[in-house]
Amino acid sequence: xxSGILDRLQRKERVAAIIKILSDNPxxxxxxxxxxxxxxxxxxxxxxxxVLAKKVVEYLGCGKIETISGAAGGVKYIPGLSDIxxxxxxxxxxxxxxxxxxxIKGGYIYMNDIVFSPEISSKVGLILASYFIEKNVDYVIxxxxxxxxxxxxxxxxxxKPLVIARREVGVTEGSSVSINYVTGSSKKIQxxxxxxxxxxxxxxxxxxxxxxxxxxxxxxxxxxxxxxxCELVGIGVLVEGASDKKLVSDYISLxxxxxxxxxNGIIKIYPTKND
Amino acid sequence: xxSGILDRLQRKERVAAIIKILSDNPxxxxxxxxxxxxxxxxxxxxxxxxVLAKKVVEYLGCGKIETISGAAGGVKYIPGLSDIxxxxxxxxxxxxxxxxxxxIKGGYIYMNDIVFSPEISSKVGLILASYFIEKNVDYVIxxxxxxxxxxxxxxxxxxKPLVIARREVGVTEGSSVSINYVTGSSKKIQxxxxxxxxxxxxxxxxxxxxxxxxxxxxxxxxxxxxxxxCELVGIGVLVEGASDKKLVSDYISLxxxxxxxxxNGIIKIYPTKND
Numbered sequence: 044x045x046s047g048i049l050d051r052l053q054r055k056e057r058v059a060a061i062i063k064i065l066s067d068n069p070x071x072x073x074x075x076x077x078x079x080x081x082x083x084x085x086x087x088x089x090x091x092x093x094v095l096a097k098k099v100v101e102y103l104g105c106g107k108i109e110t111i112s113g114a115a116g117g118v119k120y121i122p123g124l125s126d127i128x129x130x131x132x133x134x135x136x137x138x139x140x141x142x143x144x145x146x147i148k149g150g151y152i153y154m155n156d157i158v159f160s161p162e163i164s165s166k167v168g169l170i171l172a173s174y175f176i177e178k179n180v181d182y183v184i185x186x187x188x189x190x191x192x193x194x195x196x197x198x199x200x201x202x203k204p205l206v207i208a209r210r211e212v213g214v215t216e217g218s219s220v221s222i223n224y225v226t227g228s229s230k231k232i233q234x235x236x237x238x239x240x241x242x243x244x245x246x247x248x249x250x251x252x253x254x255x256x257x258x259x260x261x262x263x264x265x266x267x268x269x270x271x272x273c274e275l276v277g278i279g280v281l282v283e284g285a286s287d288k289k290l291v292s293d294y295i296s297l298x299x300x301x302x303x304x305x306x307n308g309i310i311k312i313y314p315t316k317n318d
Numbered sequence: 319x320x321s322g323i324l325d326r327l328q329r330k331e332r333v334a335a336i337i338k339i340l341s342d343n344p345x346x347x348x349x350x351x352x353x354x355x356x357x358x359x360x361x362x363x364x365x366x367x368x369v370l371a372k373k374v375v376e377y378l379g380c381g382k383i384e385t386i387s388g389a390a391g392g393v394k395y396i397p398g399l400s401d402i403x404x405x406x407x408x409x410x411x412x413x414x415x416x417x418x419x420x421x422i423k424g425g426y427i428y429m430n431d432i433v434f435s436p437e438i439s440s441k442v443g444l445i446l447a448s449y450f451i452e453k454n455v456d457y458v459i460x461x462x463x464x465x466x467x468x469x470x471x472x473x474x475x476x477x478k479p480l481v482i483a484r485r486e487v488g489v490t491e492g493s494s495v496s497i498n499y500v501t502g503s504s505k506k507i508q509x510x511x512x513x514x515x516x517x518x519x520x521x522x523x524x525x526x527x528x529x530x531x532x533x534x535x536x537x538x539x540x541x542x543x544x545x546x547x548c549e550l551v552g553i554g555v556l557v558e559g560a561s562d563k564k565l566v567s568d569y570i571s572l573x574x575x576x577x578x579x580x581x582n583g584i585i586k587i588y589p590t591k592n593d
Contacts, residue, residue: 052377059334059374066341067380068437099334102327105342151490155513159482161474162343188462188482189490195467199436207434207463215426215464238430254490 051083058095065096065108065120070176070202074117093118104128106169122200123173124166132166133297133314140282140298143308150303152310158189158253158281167297168196171251171279174295174317175201178276181246182206184268186235186260190252193281197251206242208235208267216241220270227257227290235263242271249277256284258291283315326358333370340371340383340395345451345477349392368393379403381444397475398448399441407441408572408589415557415573418583425578427585433464433528433556442572443471446526446554449570449592450476453551456521457481459543461510461535465527468556472526481517483510483542491516495545502532502565510538517546524552531559533566558590 052060061078065071075086075093082089097108104125110118124132136157145153157163171193184206185194191207198205212219216238223234242248250264255278265275278294285301295317302311327335336353350361350368357364372383379400385393399407411432420428432438446468459481460469466482473480487494491513498509517523525539530553540550553569560576570592577586 052374055330055333056370056374056377058330059337059371060378062334062338063341063374063378063380066338095331096334099327099331099338102331103335103338105338147490147492149489153490153492153513153515155482155491155516156479159470159480161470161477161480164470165474188466188484189488191463191466192470192480195434195436195439195470199440202436204431205434205436205467207430209463213464214424215422215428216430217422217428238428240428241430 054088054092054095057082057084057089058092058099061089061092061096062099062120065118066122068202069120069122069200072111072115072117072119077117121176122169124169129170130314132170136163137298137312137314140312141310143310145310146303146305146308148305150305152300152303152312154253154282155189159192161192164192165196165199167193167281168198169200170297171197171281171295172200174279175249175277178249179247180249180276182242182248182273183251184208184242184248184264185251186210186264189254190280193253194251197249197279206237206248208237208264210235212236220267222263222266222270224263224266225259227259227262228287233259233263235267237267237271242268242273244272246271246273247276248273249279250275251278252280254282254284255280255289255294255296257287258289258294261291261294282312329363329367329370332357332359332364333367333374336364336367336371337374337395340393341397343477344395344397344475347386347390347392347394352392396451397444399444404445405589407445411438412573412587412589415587416585418585420585421578421580421583423580425580427575427578427587429528429557430464434467436467439467440471440474442468442556443473444475445572446472446556446570447475449554450524450552453524454522455524455551457517457523457548458526459483459517459523459539460526461485461539464529465555468528469526472524472554481512481523483512483539485510487511495542497538497541497545499538499541500534502534502537503562508534508538510535510542512542512546517543517548519547521546521548522551523548524554525550526553527555529557529559530555530564530569530571532562533564533569536566536569557587 078089106123183198186208219236219238221236282298283296296315299315300312353364381398458473461483494511494513496511557573558571571590574590575587
């Protein structure tokens with residue numbers, strides 16, 4: 044918060060302060076009045092600051108600052124990556140993930156270091172969030188465990204709460220609802236549960252995960268959300284497996300894993316064409 | 319990245335751009351040469367920009383920008399909260415957590431909405447990270463599930479990888495090491511496992527979790543890390559229970575839960591005095 048000890052900021056510092064505040068609070072609306080009080084500057088001055096802040100964000104290719112007019116108006120920062128930055132990031136990720144030493148017996152690839160990396164998961168979250176920004180999302184939901192970092196970063200970019208469905212019911216969640224579902228690929232019966240207080244009835248949710256084979260888990264989430272009278276309005280995953288026939292039709296994946304050839308040590312993975 | 323289409327930035331925009339870049343990459347060193355090339359400005363000009371950036375971060379009470387001298391030198395942003403901001407945040411959290419409707423049968427309090435909140439977990443992560451900044455940490459480790467968001471945000475603030483120990487071994491992790499440990503409070507035997515590739519031998523780790531009762535899980539982590547010839551150099555939790563005798567002595571907690579009085583609907587929780 045502004046400190047009385049320090050001098051009032053000049054424009055060259057104020058623009059930076061505005062960007063820092065907006066950037067730390069993605070998709071949160073700040074009124075001009077808030078900034079005016081915070082910096083002790085006139086609204087007209089701050090309007091000019093915000094024009095400069097918009098230019099900086101555009102220059103960096105890291106999203107945009109949007110002005111909302113009207114009584115509840117103000118400005119908010121919508122984080123994102125420019126197409127150039129996004130393409131470069133996803134291509135680099137494919138190079139990293141194609142390394143033969145990532146092959147795990149059974150045709151899997153090792154991704155834990157990628158999906159648990161704060162730097163990578165935050166960029167993946169930014170990108171996934173950008174597909175759902177217009178969907179009026181109330182919650183981001185995932186199933187433990189490996190999708191949590193990406194889902195959290197997506198929720199952070201959208202400024203919405205994260206909800207985590209559990210495999211086993213914990214004692215610290217109070218009453219919960221459990222459902223059984225069938226995995227799409229191995230046809231196994233699995234269970235997931237969610238605490239009754241986790242979601243408000245009638246909410247709109249998106250499901251975010253690290254990997255989608257056939258989409259059985261996504262179907263499980265749809266079932267689970269029905270129990271809460273909530274709607275799944277989007278699905279986003281970092282990687283989809285190309286070989287499995289999908290049980291869900293409407294989803295976003297950033298990367299497509301085409302081949303894991305254990306015998307010859309070859310992984311083929313490329314950015315998904317989502318358009 | 320800088321775009322040729324846009325004009326070169328002026329100081330009032332450049333300071334903002336520098337803060338945005340540093341802020342998006344906490345604890346990562348950027349050389350003056352990097353900024354010089356990125357903005358097409360002289361190093362001496364950028365030195366002056368950075369003085370202004372430092373002032374802004376100080377003004378906002380959100381950490382500091384540090385200059386590292388020498389050949390590998392440059393600047394980095396160490397995120398943090400000023401004491402005033404930190405105290406206000408933790409007190410507000412205590413008010414939220416004291417609400418009687420959070421009481422769960424068995425003497426627990428419902429915290430999922432708090433620990434899964436992107437906004438709250440990122441602030442908690444910032445605060446926890448600040449205690450371990452001098453510890454030369456290589457990894458942040460946690461156990462699934464509820465500690466993951468806070469641990470990820472701590473890892474993000476420290477710019478270090480996150481590692482997640484699992485309750486059950488997944489097929490996508492390759493070979494893994496499992497240990498059994500005894501919970502401190504309920505004396506139950508539990509199991510945790512970690513993929514062999516998750517951590518490099520000889521690393522320094524901190525354990526981050528949402529809640530500590532007696533510290534049995536922390537002891538489990540110490541055992542697990544021994545199998546990897548790694549050392550636990552710090553423990554940080556959001557909440558500790560006041561009633562349990564602790565099995566570990568050296569840890570940081572942000573909040574202390576003193577009482578959960580189910581009968582009278584009273585929760586007593588306050589910021590921990592760590593000094």
